[in-house]
Amino acid sequence: MSVPLNINLQQILIHLLNFVILFAVLYFFLYDPVKKFMDNRIQYYQDIDEQAKQNLQEAENTKKEYLRKLNCVDNEIEEKRQAAYKKISENTAESMLLAKQKAESIISDARKKAEDEHNKILEQAQDEIADMVVAATEKIVLKSGTSESYEQFLAAAERSENNE
């Protein structure tokens, strides 16, 4: 039986053998080495990319940590400032209280001293008045030299006592 188009099985097999050899040659000499090189290069750049991403992540974490610490420092400063302000306020209040007490004491002492002085001046004035009255009486008595004068004196002395 003749095969259409003169297809020859033996020649097909020789063609196949030829192609299998060609396939092996192309695979081992070209396809595989070139593909391996390309895959290695892809891997190399992926590793670099991965490393860069990791470094970026670490930098982000460090930045966050610094920001957190910075915020803590600000809070700490604020707390210390408030504590200092509070202490100053307390000290001021205490000082004012002491000053007030001292002022009150000074005023009280001054008042007492003024009153004593007043009493003393009043006593002196009374004494001086009494002396002046005695002196005047003596003068009057000496001028009139009578019992009438004496009576006047007594009356005056009595009036004076009543007034007091």
Added chain:
Amino acid sequence: MDKDKKIIMIVIFAVVLALIIGTVIVKATGDNESIGELMRDAVLHETNKISLFGLKDVNPGLISAFTVTGILFVFSLIVRIFVIPKFKMVPGRFQLLLESLVGFFDNLAKLNSPHRNKFLGAYIFAAGVYIFTGTVFELFGIQVITTRGASIALPAPLADINGAVMIGCLSYLIILSGGIAGNKLKGVVRTLKEFSLPVSMSFRLFGALLSGALVTELVYHYIHLSYGLPVLVGILFTLLHALIQTYVLTMLTSLFYGEVSEPSHKIK
């Protein structure tokens, strides 16, 4: 234009003119086959046979296949020894060409068969390189002597029906192997559903490459078609259908491979 360029242009023009006159004056020698006989032989390979080392008479396409394999073997060996060890992270022109070639077939395999593609990538790379190089090979017109003593130009390996049947059937077997590896018996059933695939792939390839060869034969057979026209028909068309057939076969193979090797999803 300086003096040297003028001289070169004059020399080229003189050579072209001498060749044109020579082709008209000198008469063809040897047996004068009619165009009908030429075309019939290009399809059936009945008369022009080549002796394979004195063992057997074979179609010229098989000699072309050996020659293409030899050329690719030497090229690959040189590249493997002298070029690949000097590959750089930032590729040069030739490295870029090789990487683009490998990357193209690798990506084609990954795109069409995402589940199983390692072997497929290597296969379509080899098939693609073979089809493209084999088709471009016919442009060189390497002369061989037939068993009848006539001189013929070696055709593309796949313009031989046996070569086209081989690559079509092999692609089908590769698809079948993908089906078995991916889905066991289901994969076999899926592949057998496409029973017309080896025939369609074989004859598509054979028809495309044969038509190119026939048109070229036709153009070169008549002296008045042999000026200028071969530049368009012989080179541009050959390059174009080399690219198209390479893409079609590798794309179809990877597409069917991906289809039969895709894991089946159970319907809930």
